[in-house]
Amino acid sequence: MNKAICILGMHRSGTSLMANVIHLMDVYLGEESALLNARSDNPEGFWELAEVVDLQEQILSTLRSDWNTPSPLSDQWWLLPQMTPYKIQLRNIIVKHFNNSNLWAWKDPRTCLLLPLWQEVLSGLGVEVKYLFMFRNPIDVAKSLGRRDAFPESQSFGLWLKYNLFALHYSARKDRYFVDYDTFMSGWEGIIHELIAWLGTNGNGDMEVLQNKLSSVIKPSLHRNRTNMKQQRQSLPVLVLDLYESLQAVAQNQVLSRSEKFITQIQKEIDQFVQLSSMLAKKSYLRMQLYWMDDNQLYSEKFSDYVTVKADNEYFEYEIKLPTSVKGVLRLDPSCQPARFEVEYIKIYQTSENGKWQLVSECSGENSFKGIVNLENIQIIDREGRLTFFSLNDDPQIYLDIIPEVYYECQFKIAVKLRCEPISNGMMDYLDQSKISLAEEIRAEITSMASEIARIFESKLEEKSAVYLQAQCEQFDIFFQECNRIYAQLEVIQKKQEKLIDSGAQNYDHLHHQFQALQQQFEENPLKHIYKAMGGKWKK
Template sequence: MNDTKTAICVLGMHRSGTSSITKGIHEIGAYIGAYSTLVPPDGDNPRGFWEHQKIVNLHDEALQGMGLNWATATHVSESWLNEASARHVRDQLRDVVMQEFAEQDLWVWKDPRTCLFVPMWQSILTSLNITTKYVIVIRNPLDVAQSLLRRNGFSRQKSFALWLNYTLSSLRTTHGETRVVVEYDDYMKDWESSLQQIASALNMTWPKDNDALQARMKAFINPALQHSRSNPDEAIQTIEMSLVRELYGLCRKAIQDPGLLQDDEFIATIDRMDREYKFMFAMFSSHLDGFTMECSYHGTQNGKAQVQGPIDDEFHEYIIEMPSAVGNQVSIFPTTFPGMFEISELAIQERSTDGTYDEVYTLTPAKLAQLPSTALSMRFPDGGLKFLNLSGQAQFNIPYSFTERGDYALRVVMKVYRQDHPVYVNVVRQALPVYDAQVRRGTSA
């Protein structure tokens, strides 16, 4: 195999138009494989996916081996590449390339899952002396979310998480490579200009028979199949998740000014966003409407009691019953997943003979802020207690000794922030340097 072999890798989130753009790249000269090897069209993509079936299957096999699927908001760890399962998938993908594409001077493949496996593909193609160039396809995140809602019933929160994971992975792993960013909406409005932009950036030769190309593309492009079309400028203003809004805006700038892709500031910004996303991904990917709070106490049962609550940025009162409590320790596990929560009131109550509860111990807001905790806590001027729960295992203890056996209850007034709340986002950014320091020391979960 000589140095003239080139592969074009099309990256982009599911439902972002990668199929249509890959077909366009094929039409201007890149081999896509025998049609019999491609995923057949269906109701979701009546004009075809333009994906190699074996590649899709192997990507799915790799994800399943990690307990994941295509709808993962979890980064694929690069350390996975050293595992036996990864080597098996890598060898199988290498065989596909050798059997299907080895004799082609220029070929293209796409599967959105590739976004999660770029380092593996880079090692494969480098070993075969194949130059790889990248087309990163961006679609308005609102439209991606709307499409996934129709097809899969995904919440907007989950779709935004997937969009972030796929887009950040694509941009981070292609630093320093030949690449171009295009937007699906632009392609649907003027496919020829978008393909010319791709051809110019990747040094592709434009077909000599432009009339034949025009006829084929006009027969293929069907704007009626683009069901969701939001205004990009409005989207940047209305997307409630700030990291999504920021990344989409940055991608649009890179489309207008391709030189930004090689700019040190652009690369540093993507790295910073990627670290923020890794820091928050468990909250993003939980897709929860509610949470569980646990209370551990010493008593005849020496057990745990639980209550459930909503994630809605509102304060709610929770009563956790502790029958037959005794001893000198009450431990609270406020949330069972990484996130941001705030406690404004906390008290221990004892059941009276008439069945009602009387407060026997109350923590003032000032004392709340002094409670020792296994979470990363931050003090705020309103006197309440806000916690950024890094690992989902936050715990703090209430310094109260039960003087006699009885039936007690813990009263907590608390709210849990959605990950798109401005307070949550700001606290995460303040905490990120602390978290990075913990990672470097090897003390972070």
């Protein structure tokens, strides 16, 4: 595990292709079963470890961000206390997948934003890292994102600038190799020898065999949206054009990337970007992800797909295609951050013999949203006509049992019509503080109740005499009336908890179960039967 290759690059910039290329050069990227499955927007595969993608999404969510947020992360975010458990998780993932590999690589565009965390963990493991930097002209990246995610051009340019700037900044003065995607696709044969030398691998030994393999994966069909940049340069924002031209220069002369002039230039451009970002509006896009069960009836990134949702409070229908033979309960995560939603319907279609989509199941207000079997991290506001709810954190989950068994062998797609808007950070801070205050209040009150019950219970068990029990019938009657009073208070607290959107109910549940266990002990204790035999009225 002593050497690693970090593949850096903005989304839709050829990083998946480059991962496949170095895989053919004997660089290990993980077991195939651990990688994300290919999808319609990347049919040749992502070459991304599902666990890495999931972890990096969690980190961005904790930082109140996402992959498609143009604004930068907070300064020195990796030093925050919240990052400590993520560093431990990342270390475990690296050891689990690459402990026996001398030369390995990982690829996920989000690494451009989260590189300092990787650098700290890998340094602790004694891993030497090289950085393979892929970039693509920003106009073609914007076209690709527009087609896949319906992003406006300005949003895509902002993302292109952010990813490339911070990847350059975090990897400054490191061992880097730059590849221009457009140049690579038009003449990769001239780059391969230099790349092999930089990687320090023999490229499977036989160059002719390697080139034949590379020819099978570097396909002209992957080079879509080929813009004539000489004609379109002036349509780019100045900051974007300046950075693109700088990247082109270092790809032609790798030595330039190590010059202090280039490093200083990138720092200045980052400072400008951060200043401009502070004046821009917050993001208006969320991600809705659909999971289906694997063979072990579990949900994971590998068995999922997603679609970008425009968070502008306007209704729109979003579609996700499912693989053939999906069965069982689906899990729909409507958002990757706290937000307010209104869902008009959720529909399942299957392909018919004539190739058209045919409706087979529907979950809507007309059937009271029948088919929703469970909700997690969601607070329902209304389900009359439309399903209106808040997602309370970055992991809301809707479980859907809407695929009829008779259609299990068919090809499906799900269609969801909804509108949404994100909850502001200020509102979330207020709700978080409300949860903390309420949790402390509940914990103190119920702990006191449980202690009181335990004390009374223990004092009664110390008395063995049936005569004493008879004499104390009235005391017992009062005691169990008190139990009923306490239980009624618990119910009041529980209703208060629900109204205040308390997603931290675990403490409450634990103490509530303690109370129920004590009641059960009274029910099962032989003293109860003596008490009843003497004419006492046992009150539950």
